[in-house]
Amino acid sequence: MDLFGDFPEQTPPSDSDVQFLDTTLRDGEQAPGISLTPTDKAEIARKLDATGVGVIEAGSACTGAGERETISRVADLGLDATVTSFARGIKGDIDLALDCGVGGVNLVVPASDRHIEGKVGTTRDDVVETAVRLTEYAKDHDLWVEVLGEDGSRADLDFLERLMRAALDAGADRICYCDTVGHATPDRTADVISRLAPLGPTSTHTHDDLGLALTNALVSVAAGADLVHATVNGIGERAGNVALEEVAVALDHGYDVETVSTEKLYDLAQTVATATDVPLAPNKAVIGENAFTHESGIHTDGTLKDDAMYEPYSPSAVGRERRLVLGKHAGRAGVRAALDEHDVDVTKDELNAIVEQVKEIGERGKRITDTDLLAIADEVQGRERDQRVELLDLTATSGGATPTASVRLAVDGEEQVASGVGSGPVDAAITATRRALDIDATLESYHVDAITGGTDALVTVEVEVSHGDHSVTVNASDSDITRASVTVMLDAFNRLLDGNPEPAVADD
Missing domain, CATH: 3.30.160.270 (Alpha-isopropylmalate synthase LeuA, regulatory domain)
Incomplete structure (x- = not known):
């Protein structure tokens, strides 16, 4: 089955064409167990702004007084980014957002019949009328407006196009395709974005329930979307949202599209991980501990000869450093390099003996620290270590x-x-x-x-x-x-x- 054969041919966008809307403070916080304090949100917002994120969704003003206080705090930071509030298809939500002093709203209306009829209990015509009326109201109050078609990946495409066209005609600054439940395949995503992008500025909002959030985000950009909704570290409801750092690096490395200051991504990731108490998986792309860590003797040897031998891009590009660690897969080159860092000279036989001990410890599932290595070298070389x-x-x-x-x-x-x-x-x-x-x-x-x-x-x-x-x-x-x-x-x-x-x- 050729899943990708019918994709429309697109020219990759230029640097200025793609930006991010970060929803860590709203959709990311909706993940089970996450509750960000006002101080947390302010710190994260500052770092998002410094990284170059264009739009920051600070929360949902309708959630409560505490949330509105937090949104107001972010809105008052004087950021270069546009600060927005999530708003349902209710006039009162826009009024609450206005009270917070935000620069815009992300206005969400149902797009699929499942949501229109089963969730809201209304009709397609009423949804279109609501989107138009509330868009005009928000624009009359000088707000930047993005209209999101919730569950757009399961919507009738003709209706979705009608809804989004009406929103743009009413003055919306942009429209957004939402794969709300991570349902879409790449070909479906391409079909939808290809229909919406010619209407006007189009965003994409993807979830990772099928493990396709990054793929669908990239497909969206290739099909004409110019704003990607994302969260730092990919946190969010269920399997999470697409990870901002992964999209940014994929666009930069794979397509020469610069979206943010990638060298600030690791610090941003650490800040969010600490604030949310959601640790980074060691094998997480871009920001995981193992992303630039090498233990295998073959990989270590190759990396010592050529930095790019086993890395697609330099760790410094995302604010990281390369690590060569010792374990049961360690080889002579890696052990010698670690000894060289401490100015320890060894003979060939001594190196072999040290490597053997390193592997033996590694076989027991233990990591070998620098202190361990130096102690092994002392023992092999017969040096007496001072017993303090x-x-x-x-x-x-x-x-x-x-x-x-x-x-x-x-x-x-x-x-x-x-x-x-x-x-x-x-x-x-x-x-x-x-x-x-x-x-x-x-x-x-x-x-x-x-x-x-x-x-x-x-x-x-x-x-x-x-x-x-x-x-x-x-x-x-x-x-x-x-x-x-x-x-x-x-x-x-x-x-x-x-x-x-x-x-x-x-x-x-």
């Missing part, structure tokens, strides 16, 4: 109601003693150790990795500890789980403090 923290004595009891432990440490040659309580002797011992050091470190994970059989069972404890921007994963074995736990914590602290000239330890 040494365990002198450890006692732990659990016979009473509250498990307790005490430790005596040598820290840079000075003795430190501390005690602690916990849910068990191990917890108490770790608490005592951290008190003795008073180091600003976080125990990210702790687990027993392996236990041998027999009465003298050997316990292997593995921990991940972070300190500032660094983290380390280490393990230690002992027949005493409490001693193994303290030993591994001290080993982690030694590695983390090794490159820190100012030890963060207690003075008393």
Whole structure:
């Protein structure tokens, strides 16, 4: 089946032809669990404006007094972008938008018979009359007006064209094709936009329910749409809206169409992720952690030889940096490059031994940090690492109601003693150790990795500890789980403090 054979031939638009309407603050916020504060919306709006977004839909004035206060705050920021409010086909919604001081409204009216008859309970003629009357009313009040045909992807195309033509004749600044439920295929999208674009300025609003939001947005532009509705990170109802950063980069990289300042996209994405508490998927295009991260030995080697070997565009184009990480797929080139960054010279045999240990750790599902790598290199090259923290004595009891432990440490040659309580002797011992050091470190994970059989069972404890921007994963074995736990914590602290000239330890 040739899905794309009947697409109309179009000339890709020039730079000035395509802009964005960002609806993160309205459609994006409608995603379950998201509620943006006025401060959040103001910060996001400022960054959208700085990125070059032309229209910012700040919310729905009809939602309530709190939402109107927030919309007003965004409208008062003095942005270059046009700030709008979503408005239903009700005169009162336009009045509420006017009270917020916005520059425009996104006026939505039903377009499909499912919505006209089943949702609103009206007729096609009444919908056209409402669109015309409210468009004229909004224009009389000096508002920029975009008329959206809700569920346009399932509408009768002849009626949709009639509705949008009437809106433009009434003075609407532009019309919008809405794939409200992410129903449309690319060929359907092309058919609709090709009918609407000749009428006047046409926008496209796509959702990702079929995973086609980006494709449909690009097809819309190819068919004549010149404004794309999008949200940052693709947040939105159900499967979300088309992601602004993906459309912007696809147009820029694939068609030389510049829409926004792409180098600001990553910072914008992080801001929205933090405000919405919706973390970025590691494999998310453009802004995911893994987008410019290489572990595979083949890919790392190729990237070191040529930046573009395994990347379609430079990470700096979207405000990112390339990362070469070490794991079970690591190769000699990647490990050598990481060692070179720390000015560590190794022989061929030493490199092979380091690579073998890196792969062994990676096989256990662990990531190898710079601190880990340097510790492995020290071990392979037989260098003694300064032990700034040494365990002198450890006692732990659990016979009473509250498990307790005490430790005596040598820290840079000075003795430190501390005690602690916990849910068990191990917890108490770790608490005592951290008190003795008073180091600003976080125990990210702790687990027993392996236990041998027999009465003298050997316990292997593995921990991940972070300190500032660094983290380390280490393990230690002992027949005493409490001693193994303290030993591994001290080993982690030694590695983390090794490159820190100012030890963060207690003075008393």
